[in-house]
Amino acid sequence: MMLADEIREKRQERDILLMTHIVVGYPSFDDSLRVVEQMVAAGVDLMELQIPFSEPIADGPVILRANQQALMAGSTVERCLVFAEEVNRRFDIPFLLMTYYNILFKYGVSDFTGRMAAAGIAGSIVPDLPPEEAKDYLEAMGRNALEPIFIFSPNTRDERMRVIAKHAGGFVYCVARKGVTGAETSFSDEFAAYLARCRAATDLPLALGFGVKSRSDVDFLRGQVDIAVIGTETLRVLDEHGVDGVRGFIEGLR
Amino acid sequence: MMLADEIREKRQERDILLMTHIVVGYPSFDDSLRVVEQMVAAGVDLMELQIPFSEPIADGPVILRANQQALMAGSTVERCLVFAEEVNRRFDIPFLLMTYYNILFKYGVSDFTGRMAAAGIAGSIVPDLPPEEAKDYLEAMGRNALEPIFIFSPNTRDERMRVIAKHAGGFVYCVARKGVTGAETSFSDEFAAYLARCRAATDLPLALGFGVKSRSDVDFLRGQVDIAVIGTETLRVLDEHGVDGVRGFIEGLR
């Protein structure tokens, strides 16, 4: 089944889905695996697996540091792909790869997408790859029946949203506000107008990320978007309370 | 009697005269007095009393340092003049003041020369005052029957020597070579030619300074000039052997 349909189906059961995020190999591969376990057990609906990159330009300080530490701890692209394969085999939710374009480019976009498909990954998010630069990527993703997740931002104009939507698959990732991952967002009227614009631009499910960190945030999003993305906050919980703190945190969100 | 005549007269008895130099108040006024005593006892014929100045531009490092230390030890122009008066009263040789023009200028050239005359000083050497700048000085010196000692140097042209000689009194101080006080001089053929030029330019007695430091230097000058000037070397002896070393050193020169 296509990812978008899978999401729509799940939404029949739940009024909002949760997508969480990990940096693969942070703080170690063992811990990453246990975190995935906890998250799945806590009822997470989708997961982003970030392959660390040395220049994560669109990430805030918390995820940035996790990228670096994962690299220092020996996270390689190969190990990340093996990890992705393993979690996909063991857990029954859709997994997405999230990384920067250089990781795909250097590996070879065609080979990389082939590996993704072989690992059973549903799709990928590449934040520094706008559709204008994504010709090879889109072709390869299509060839491998993978979902290219694209991004809307508050200053993406309507017309451009429609162009992006044309290339997008699975769902569209809407960033809640200007800025990098992990800072505060206030959910204002302006925000409502933004979401309306996103809705108008695409039939795909909408995920909302950047700054979601508490049950009240999730409550607020209920009914407005399909997926709430919890990124930085899980890393904070992991750092503060260890692997065992993750499950309780996620369960408390919904 | 005029200083020049006094020198000529003494030269009847001695084939070369010795002129020595002290920095007044170095290392103390008491020591300065004892050094004069020793020098006179050793048979010195004339003496230069240098009033210390903070910027002794024509002096080398040894005399420069003595100037500074004398100033730091409290040597003032007034105390130097009182000292000059005292040595002149107590010892029966001609004394000259040596200093830089600012000392006279600041005191008032007229007042200063008046004080010199009252102290019984014979004349003065002001190395940074060429005759072109010396109008006030020459008038005041003349008024007070004081001898203005001027300087010849190896690169003073003949014509200029004659101009200088016209203004000079007492004797002419011939510097043996380029440079400041206290460095080595080699007495060459060139040197003989220089002395011949000095002789031709003036009837005044000639003193030769800069670098005279041993009996053989004095022997060499015998018959060539009227006065050998021992400047820096006495200061060195004083520094190394104390006041009591001075007399032996001077006696050994002739």
Place this chain on the structure above:
Amino acid sequence: MTDRGYFGEFGGSFIPEILVATFEELVQAYEDARSDPSFWSQFVSLMGSYSCRPTPLTYAENLTKHFGGARIFVKREDLNHTGAHKVNNVMGQGLLVQRMGKGRVIAETGAGQHGVATATMAAKFGFSCTVYMGEVDVERQRPNVFWMERLGAEVVTVKEGTRILKDAINEAFRDWVTNMDDTHYVLGTACGPHPFPEMVSWLQSIIGQEARVQVLEASGRLPTRVYACVGGGSNAMGLFGGFFDDDVELVGVEAGGRGLDSSAHASRLASADATRGVAQGYKTFFLQDRDGQMRETHSVAAGLDYVGVSPILANLRETGRVRFEAATDAEVVEALALTMRKEGLIPALESAHAFVQAFKEAPELSSDDVILINQSGRGDKDIFTIADAFDDPGWKAFICEKARHYDAR
């Protein structure tokens, strides 16, 4: 889709969606300025009254005699206000910021040169200013931090990544992503997403335009070869810009560090160690590992140890229009010493790379030949590094004494 600034296969604009509108605005402002002749004349007049453009062309007579070959001329970007060519780009972007009606600028800086230039521009234009600088660079370039702060800029120490230039660029992008409405990011070299490589090269081309006229006037002919050091590539693009249409050989000199086979260098175009990649918003040659993770680089010159390089230069290497060479740290210190003694010029360590290669080639050319070296900056700023390179005992004693004095208080 709009032109995304490709030069052959290099360049592009690999930016987060949130910045797309900002870049569109910038591209628009840049294109407007470029097609408006009054912009360039305003730029030239600003640089003539605030910096000292045209910067002179100096005939290095003693070096020419010393090497006994080509006549050597030096383009004096070191005489610019703030001490390097960086100010050309920065003041030009300042005018653009004014046009765009923004009130704040941000910048990354490695050597500190670009940060000081930006802080200076911000003071002059009345913008508020934040400069991102890697912690390693803050430590080794403290004098520049001091001046930036005195000029009214906030200097943010970047403690992420390898804590050098590339990390400062990432951090500046993070700021921009948050504050793009009122903020312009003054990128310091001919790198980054479109339109930066093209725009910075255009603004810097004032160097080459002047130099071409000056060399013709001084020597009656065009240079046989011109030399410029290559960090990000802006001074090289600036100088080369005057000679693309001429029969003039263009030579870019990269940081050879401890040698091209040592892996402690920053040579992306002259060595085989770099490979194609996409980072910091554009595609070029990067010093990266097999996975695409950026590697550590090394150079005695803080302004040259960047992992990427101008996509325009990457393309000019592919087309063969520009030749690339590398100079080692040791060669650089030697060339610097010679230039100081022979000409009384103190090139920045970055610029001294260009001198190294010119010195290697001058003797093999004839006295009919003219070569031109870009002295992109002055070496004063490098005293801490240069004194260390010469292992100067007087300097060390001075620093230790000064430290004792501070400790005592």
Place this chain on the structure above:
Amino acid sequence: MTDRGYFGEFGGSFIPEILVATFEELVQAYEDARSDPSFWSQFVSLMGSYSCRPTPLTYAENLTKHFGGARIFVKREDLNHTGAHKVNNVMGQGLLVQRMGKGRVIAETGAGQHGVATATMAAKFGFSCTVYMGEVDVERQRPNVFWMERLGAEVVTVKEGTRILKDAINEAFRDWVTNMDDTHYVLGTACGPHPFPEMVSWLQSIIGQEARVQVLEASGRLPTRVYACVGGGSNAMGLFGGFFDDDVELVGVEAGGRGLDSSAHASRLASADATRGVAQGYKTFFLQDRDGQMRETHSVAAGLDYVGVSPILANLRETGRVRFEAATDAEVVEALALTMRKEGLIPALESAHAFVQAFKEAPELSSDDVILINQSGRGDKDIFTIADAFDDPGWKAFICEKARHYDAR
């Protein structure tokens, strides 16, 4: 007897007999050069290709708005090669040395600026070079010592007297007295025996000549007042030189140090503490005691703490043509901070004295008025002093860290 360079009662040539012939030769060479138009055009062309003359005139728009009075223009001598106006005089004397056929130059230096300029000139002209510098100045101006040595000059530390500028001058004279045949003494300011005050002022008048044309062009009128700091007086004489025949008020600003009533200053013409005297070969106002011994002076700016002052300026004070004021250390640091933030300019501490006085007077003038400040040098060279003046903690930590690093090796 020849003209001995009197200006009213000041000036003259109070030199040891041994130097008389050397000075005659110098006067001759100077007069020949002055009456030979090709000398000046050679000088202008050298300065245009080696330094960056004409130096720009910068309109200080933000400061003008800030003070709300006269329009403020700044003459940018800081953009000269080696960072100050000193190089004008030095390169000019270099040409004279060439004419005289000598092969060695000596110089005194206080702040180090003049020493660096002379070492640079010597490198360029191929002269050997010795620079005398007081021990106190060597200690506080080590960066300049480092550069002089790298430029090939021998730097002799003067341990006599108060171990500052005046003692270095004495020592340079001592060298000259010994080596005059092949050696020229490049005096660094408009002081000393004739022809130095006149000759240095003449060479520096290139500043004023340019500035007059530039101000007229930029503002359509002559300045109401021009301001220059006064150490020995060369940059002031240089700027004023363009305006003597005009209805322009000339203002010289001396070092007020800790205040004119503190005795810790270097104000010879604006304070009542100085008296007429004769030292270092010329007659002027000196800071001296009743006996005529020179006093210690103080200024935050190493280039202004000299005991004497140009005899030409002394005379211009007597005739009333130039007004003299003093700026205190504290005022200087404040004016410097303001100028950095408002204009992105970093004047040398010396130059900042001129800014202080201009800032005091600008508000009382109207927007029709134009005032002109000479930025005689750049402040980079002063980082150790300026960082101390601002008591910068980051700087101190940097120095201490650096020292620990040196100590460890």
